[in-house]
Amino acid sequence: MKALAPLALAGAIAITALALAADARIDVAHSTIKATFRQESVPVEAPFRKFSGHISYDASNPAGSTASIDVETGSFDMGDPAYNAEVRKKTWFDSDAFPLASFRSSAVRAISATRFEATGSLFIKGRSLNVTVPITMVAAGGKTAFDGTLPVSRQAFGIGDPVWNDVIDDQVNVSFHLINADH
Amino acid sequence: MNATPDARTYTRTAVSLHWLIAALIVVALVMGWVMTDMGITPLRLKMFNWHKWVGITVLWLAALRILWRVTHRPPAMVPMPAWQRFAAHSLHGVLYLLMLAQPLVGWIYSNASGYPIVYLRLVRLPDLVARNKLLAERMQELHGTLGLVLAIVIALHMLAALKHHLVNRDDTLRRMLPWLP
Numbered sequence: 001m002k003a004l005a006p007l008a009l010a011g012a013i014a015i016t017a018l019a020l021a022a023d024a025r026i027d028v029a030h031s032t033i034k035a036t037f038r039q040e041s042v043p044v045e046a047p048f049r050k051f052s053g054h055i056s057y058d059a060s061n062p063a064g065s066t067a068s069i070d071v072e073t074g075s076f077d078m079g080d081p082a083y084n085a086e087v088r089k090k091t092w093f094d095s096d097a098f099p100l101a102s103f104r105s106s107a108v109r110a111i112s113a114t115r116f117e118a119t120g121s122l123f124i125k126g127r128s129l130n131v132t133v134p135i136t137m138v139a140a141g142g143k144t145a146f147d148g149t150l151p152v153s154r155q156a157f158g159i160g161d162p163v164w165n166d167v168i169d170d171q172v173n174v175s176f177h178l179i180n181a182d183h
Numbered sequence: 184m185n186a187t188p189d190a191r192t193y194t195r196t197a198v199s200l201h202w203l204i205a206a207l208i209v210v211a212l213v214m215g216w217v218m219t220d221m222g223i224t225p226l227r228l229k230m231f232n233w234h235k236w237v238g239i240t241v242l243w244l245a246a247l248r249i250l251w252r253v254t255h256r257p258p259a260m261v262p263m264p265a266w267q268r269f270a271a272h273s274l275h276g277v278l279y280l281l282m283l284a285q286p287l288v289g290w291i292y293s294n295a296s297g298y299p300i301v302y303l304r305l306v307r308l309p310d311l312v313a314r315n316k317l318l319a320e321r322m323q324e325l326h327g328t329l330g331l332v333l334a335i336v337i338a339l340h341m342l343a344a345l346k347h348h349l350v351n352r353d354d355t356l357r358r359m360l361p362w363l364p
Contacts, residue, residue: 040232041304044297079297079316086223167225 025054026069027181030140033071034176037154038169050075053103055146055178057137062110067118067133067146069178071101073125091161098125103133114138122150124157140179149175191258191354192361200248201359204241204282208337211237215330235293235300238286239308245282252279261353274340281333287311288329292322 034047053069073093078084088095105120111134119132135148152172154160160168193201211234218230260268291311293300295318300308312318347355348363357363 039228041301042232042298046297079314079319082223164225167228 025181026052027179028052031145031178032176033069033174033178035076035172035174037172039167044078046076046078048072048075049077055180057108057116057135057144057146059110059113062108062116065105065108065116065118067103067105067108067120067135069103069176072099073101074099092159094125101125103131122152124152125159127157129156140177143179146178147176149173192358193258194251194255197248197251197255197257198359198361200244200251204244204248205337207237207241207244208282208333211241212330212334215326219327232301232304235289236303238289239300239302241282242286242290245279245286248282249279258358261347261351261355271343274336274343277336278340281329281336285326285329285333288322288326292319292326295319295322 028051031051032047033051034045036043036045038044048071050072051070053067055067055069057065072095074088074095076084076087076093078087087093090097093101101122101124103118103120103122105118107119109117109119111117114137116135116137117132118135119130121128122131131150131152133148133150135146138145138147150173152174154168154170154172155162155165159172192198214230214234214237218227218234221227221230260271263271290300290308294310294312295315297314297319299310302308344356344359347353348357
């Protein structure tokens, strides 16, 4: 039995490390992901209420940093039940078939002491596009917040019937303010 | 230019403002009635914006109209019983109040719902309130109620004018429609 002790200890450490890594997750209560778009020149802003993922940045090893975010498309909240039901439909997010919109980083590159770029895949509605997201680190109550805005083309992901094109701009700015939970 | 052609009628400016505002209010009321029953289509979205532009235009013009009204003496009323005079003045007071209040409530309703107003797609008007779901619900209700009250008050105003013209056969309507035979 004694021979197994070091193994058990190594296992315990490994599990703890895994748990820690898993804990380095986004604190949804203090983070925001929202979309801003223009309809008939009117800027409209609406948040996604549910999302999860992790984001980490190691200045000494930017290439080893990763970001992975999953956003529930059905949690897009325009503040009105009828509009919320509409955006979940097939022509928009098609939330039943594609409940998640995701970003998975594949490369992270430092720009300055407080800024970096995460290049990766953006998956929305069954389509994937390579995007580069500029991210700024800002202090937020003793923690680091990861802030940024990514312009997304609705048409590139087939979001919204073309009849809406003269009313709602193609470009939607997805902005985020992400803070990791304590661990 | 704005000289009174006849002391028994309103000035041309007052007459123009009256009928322009009247037409815009009817357009806004009809649009408000129709668009809120529409499904979610691009037209509905456009209608909401046009409705807001028309409403804001009424607000500017009503402010101008009231400014003109307090600086220019209106023509004398035709002789009528005191209660009718009082009723007419009261109705006008309510109309002026609604012409200002209804667009303002709509403006607050729009802002509280998270929609700034971009007048004629050109000028972003200042937000009167921040986004607030509860306030938006209250304002939605109030805007609908005031729309109904406005329609009723306008109907009473028109009926009274027509009654003077067709029943009493006096000059009341001619004060606001000088070219009437």
